[in-house]
Amino acid sequence: MNTANRPSWWESVLGLVFPPVCQICHDERATAAEGYVGSECRRRIRYIRAPYCQRCGLPFAGGVTQEFECSNCRELTLHFTSSRAVAEAKGPILEAIHQFKYQRALWFRPFLTELLLQEALPALRAASAPWHGIVPVPLHPVKQREREFNQAQLLAEPLAESLQIPLRNDLVERITPTESQTTLSRAERSENVQRAFDRRPGVQLQNQRLIVLDDVFTTGATTNGVARVLREAGAAEVVVWAVARGI
Numbered sequence: 001m002n003t004a005n006r007p008s009w010w011e012s013v014l015g016l017v018f019p020p021v022c023q024i025c026h027d028e029r030a031t032a033a034e035g036y037v038g039s040e041c042r043r044r045i046r047y048i049r050a051p052y053c054q055r056c057g058l059p060f061a062g063g064v065t066q067e068f069e070c071s072n073c074r075e076l077t078l079h080f081t082s083s084r085a086v087a088e089a090k091g092p093i094l095e096a097i098h099q100f101k102y103q104r105a106l107w108f109r110p111f112l113t114e115l116l117l118q119e120a121l122p123a124l125r126a127a128s129a130p131w132h133g134i135v136p137v138p139l140h141p142v143k144q145r146e147r148e149f150n151q152a153q154l155l156a157e158p159l160a161e162s163l164q165i166p167l168r169n170d171l172v173e174r175i176t177p178t179e180s181q182t183t184l185s186r187a188e189r190s191e192n193v194q195r196a197f198d199r200r201p202g203v204q205l206q207n208q209r210l211i212v213l214d215d216v217f218t219t220g221a222t223t224n225g226v227a228r229v230l231r232e233a234g235a236a237e238v239v240v241w242a243v244a245r246g247i
């Protein structure tokens with residue numbers, strides 16, 4: 001028997017609990033080993049490939065060949081060097097993230113992790129200098145108590161393990177909850193999110209090169225806020241990775 005194809009005990013246990021059905025479309029076969037996402041749904045993932053803005057990772061149609069920064073980035077003060085995401089925040093990947101974080105569908109974690117490792121590891125390993133840690137975007141403590149987990153941390157853990165660098169959730173804290181600010185303008189909201197984070201007491205990061213990880217990159221205000229704190233604490237470089245990105 002080919003042991004590579006034999007399900008692990010954990011997959012066998014899951015197989016007893018969950019039928020091998022795609023949890024996105026509920027219309028095709030998908031086993032625990034496939035992360036409960038079938039091949040049809042996987043085909044609908046829109047991976048972000050070059051060309052994209054070297055700074056924020058916004059993809060562009062067409063044949064831009066040289067490195068460039070989009071007009072949006074030229075107007076902003078960005079504290080990260082670059083930001084990349086696995087795929088566009090739509091279709092199966094956005095569905096999996098939403099179920100994962102709002103409905104505790106933790107069985108999507110291996111699927112999301114697999115995509116993140118597949119895209120992020122080669123890029124991060126190709127860097128000219130070593131990385132010192134990976135920083136999941138923190139939730140406000142009240143929100144984390146409600147949700148009982150931080151989705152960014154659950155996605156950051158396997159990445160840290162693969163890169164053999166520490167997971168650093170001891171550097172930055174979220175000091176203000178920034179949800180439900182419906183009365184504020186987009187610019188005010190963005191400013192608030194960027195000021196929602198603070199460094200934990202005594203954090204010094206001289207010469208450190210860090211990776212900030214979030215599940216979804218929307219405007220970049222959140223990850224930029226975390227990057228600002230890390231740079232102010234002395235970090236030499238901060239890059240951002242996200243599983244999905246708004247386009």
Ligand SMILES: [Zn+2]
Pocket residue numbers: 022023024025026027028037038039040041042
């Ligand atoms: Zn499917």
Ligand SMILES: [Zn+2]
Pocket residue numbers: 053054055056057058069070071072073
């Ligand atoms: Zn840009």
